[in-house]
Amino acid sequence: MPDKTIQEISKTAKDFYEKGRIAVERKNYEDAIHFLGACLEKEPGFLQGRKLLRVAQLRRTQGGGAISRIFGSMGGAPALAKAMANLRKDPAKALQAAEKALESNPSNVQALRLASQAAEQLDLPQTAVFLMECAREINPEDVDLLMDLGRLYQASGQAHKGRGCYEKVLELEPSNAEAFKGLKDATANEALDQGGWQNADSYRDMIKDKQEAISLEQAARIFREEEAVRARMADVFKMTQQEPMNVSNWRELGELALSVNEFDYALQCLEHAFELTGKADMNLEKKISEARVKRLALAIEAKEAEAAKDPAGAAAAAAEIEALKAERDRVKLEDCESRARRYPNDLDIRYELAQLYFRAGMVDKALPEFQLAAGNPKNKNACNLWTGRCFRRKGILDLAVTRLRQAAEACLIMDHLKKEILYELGDTLQQMGKKAEAIEEFKALYDADVNYRDVAKKVEDFYRDQGNP
DSSP: OOOBOTTTSOHHHHHHHHHHHHHHHTTOHHHHHHHHHHHHHHOTTBHHHHHHHHHHHHHHHHTTOHHHHHHHHHHTHHHHHHHHHHTTTOHHHHHHHHHHHHHHOTTOHHHHHHHHHHHHHTTOHHHHHHHHHHHHHHOTTOHHHHHHHHHHHHHTTOHHHHHHHHHHHHHHOTTOHHHHHHHHHHHHHHHHHHTTGGGHHHHHHHSSOHHHHHHHHHHHHHHHHHHHHHHHHHHHHHHHHHSTTOHHHHHHHHHHHHHTTOHHHHHHHHHHHHHHTTSOOHHHHHHHHHHHHHHHHHHHHHHHHHHHHOGGGHHHHHHHHHHHHHHHHHHHHHHHHHHHHHSTTOHHHHHHHHHHHHHTTOHHHHHHHHHHHTTSGGGHHHHHHHHHHHHHHTTOHHHHHHHHHHHHHHOOSOOHHHHHHHHHHHHHHHHTTOHHHHHHHHHHHHHHOTTSTTHHHHHHHHHHHHHOO
């Protein structure tokens, strides 16, 4: 149901509103709340009526004194509980109940937030914004509230106001990544709005090549997003000068630089942050590794694009691409080995290292790492799959089958991991010449997901051969 103006509401609701308005003018706030509440029961999206109800609630409370406010707050508790109970299943009832709670205590932030959430579920964006704005007036530095309001502003096409909310959050919590992302999006959307990009459909119609219009829009958005990142980088750099020992600022500056592909600067900042922690922050160490790998990955993409444009030089480019891929894999492996030495008891790192060894063809190094990493229950079934692959690669097929069957039995649901296990098991049995056992595994896969790899062909070929001995 959309937000409505006074011209769009029913006659009954309009009559209630008029009575409520007159009661407010006469300072008869009890009657005003009664009539305006009845109006909103008929038309929950009538924003003008809700704003006037808010005025009546506040004025009545201001005239009541401390004792009436205390008892009013207590009286609103059942209505608040009802609002919470109905929020998901019946947001219209939740909105009414939240308003009942606000009659008792208009400063109840929880009731205002519940009312806003209910309005959002009812597709009343302006009402949701108004109610959250009321909550912000009471708690102007509540980070969660500011984040919610920023999101609502964005959803209702008020990017400039959303930007203000995210900027306030970053004043309070400079390292809040979610707020920074919101600021980046809001800044980009605001720039697009100011440039008239909100009329994209009509704009595309003005250009013969619609694909060109889409490309231009995407380019503008990327440019604006990068502008926002660089603006934030400048702010964070100032913070690093004011607090040179603050690890969070250096980390954020490095992550920002990484997001715009300034790899050398990103690595300098991240490595400095790592030094400040005494080289004891595992996440920072991993981020440094990811930055190195990302730099090489982009270099590979650039070379591949270059080769595609110049077929004559494709052979030379292929050699360079292979060299870059080898360097990328070397960096990944060396960085992971370094982290495994530094944190020998971290089984997630052991699991990552084992996979890198396997993919590099270093099966003898991979096998003990997978066996060790299986001590983490989260990765146990996946480690059993990889261990089975190691045995198979080494030609120990009976042990591979045993380990793969253990993994399959331990997976209780047919998820992607179990499909991989069953396929590997069927393939191994087929390699051993046990076609009847192999086809049972492939049939189980076929029954669950006919489109998984080439399992349909394997099963259908089997039955075709059965019918044509």
